[in-house]
Amino acid sequence: MISSSSSSPAAFVIGHPIAHSKSPLIHGYWLERYGISGSYRAFDVAPADLEAFMARLRGREFVGGNITIPHKEAVMAHCDVVDPLAGTIGAVNTLVRRGQEIHGSNTDYLGFLANLDAGAPGWDGDLKTAIVLGAGGAARAVLAALIARETSRIVILNRTPERAQALARDFGPSVTLGRLEDFAVFAPEAGLLVNTTSIGMGGTRFDDLPLETLGEGAVVNDIVYTPLVTPLLADARAHGYAVVDGLGMLLHQATPGFAAWFGKDPEVTTELRARIVSAMGL
Numbered sequence: 001m002i003s004s005s006s007s008s009p010a011a012f013v014i015g016h017p018i019a020h021s022k023s024p025l026i027h028g029y030w031l032e033r034y035g036i037s038g039s040y041r042a043f044d045v046a047p048a049d050l051e052a053f054m055a056r057l058r059g060r061e062f063v064g065g066n067i068t069i070p071h072k073e074a075v076m077a078h079c080d081v082v083d084p085l086a087g088t089i090g091a092v093n094t095l096v097r098r099g100q101e102i103h104g105s106n107t108d109y110l111g112f113l114a115n116l117d118a119g120a121p122g123w124d125g126d127l128k129t130a131i132v133l134g135a136g137g138a139a140r141a142v143l144a145a146l147i148a149r150e151t152s153r154i155v156i157l158n159r160t161p162e163r164a165q166a167l168a169r170d171f172g173p174s175v176t177l178g179r180l181e182d183f184a185v186f187a188p189e190a191g192l193l194v195n196t197t198s199i200g201m202g203g204t205r206f207d208d209l210p211l212e213t214l215g216e217g218a219v220v221n222d223i224v225y226t227p228l229v230t231p232l233l234a235d236a237r238a239h240g241y242a243v244v245d246g247l248g249m250l251l252h253q254a255t256p257g258f259a260a261w262f263g264k265d266p267e268v269t270t271e272l273r274a275r276i277v278s279a280m281g282l
């Protein structure tokens with residue numbers, strides 16, 4: 001058994017499956033860069049084994065870790081404290097053990113904001129309307145982020161209306177709902193377009209999204225990062241809009257966990273990005 005009560009803190013990422021996770025590469029890079037003698041390892045934990053794994057965390061084998069699919073919701077029941085924002089988002093992706101207490105938070109919304117701040121500085125300066133495509137788990141983190149930056153109107157366009165209605169209920173009056181087909185109705189007012197659907201993965205594209213109807217100077221962000229330049233981003237760039245890819249969100253969401261477990265606020269460097277791009281063959 002690894003003991004994190006020694007001078008060498010141990011952290012983890014759990015999911016099922018887990019082999020695809022890039023988190024060990026990210027945290028491994030920072031551990032090496034800052035010369036920290038700690039560890040970060042991936043564990044494949046099936047849903048039936050989640051409780052037993054959490055007992056290992058509570059028993060001080062680890063200082064904390066990341067949670068990915070399918071445990072992001074279920075793990076909340078095992079936390080002593082859940083950050084209110086993670087409660088609103090409905091998912092926890094980062095755990096920190098404090099003594100025997102487990103604290104859960106969601107860092108995706110911070111990752112989303114830090115990525116836009118780095119990739120399109122000033123993006124929120126004069127932002128009134130943002131369009132969010134999709135209403136799944138990632139959309140909830142993006143909504144929390146946009147509300148934190150006081151975006152006055154957030155238009156959610158989703159294929160399945162019921163899913164979008166649930167978001168409107170949870171996130172309040174700044175949310176307006178529509179279907180993907182309504183894009184051109186809202187686009188002229190929008191200073192930001194964010195894709196949170198899984199369209200874009202593997203190079204897939206939206207059937208009909210008239211990007212040219214977006215407001216002048218709009219920023220287009222795709223949180224899908226496989227490929228790095230999705231068809232949506234390529235089209236947006238061709239239309240002259242500023243574009244931000246989704247890889248930075250993945251890198252930046254990892255920083256609060258690393259800081260809490262290993263005591264060092266890590267930097268998202270171009271070298272780290274290049275390593276992940278190369279490891280993923282992007």
Ligand code: NAP
Pocket residue numbers: 108111133134135136137138139158159160163196197198199201223224225246247249250251253
């Ligand atoms: P999710 O909960 O399964 O939601 C998927 C969303 O995509 C739903 O809104 C769904 O619409 C929509 N969708 C899927 N196929 C569609 C299609 N053919 N036509 C129209 N809409 C479609 O997934 P998620 O967890 O939110 O993740 C979404 C994407 O974000 C994934 O690609 C994931 O890798 C990426 N992501 C990236 C980061 C990052 O750090 N960059 C973080 C989190 C997630 P319906 O409601 O109609 O089904």
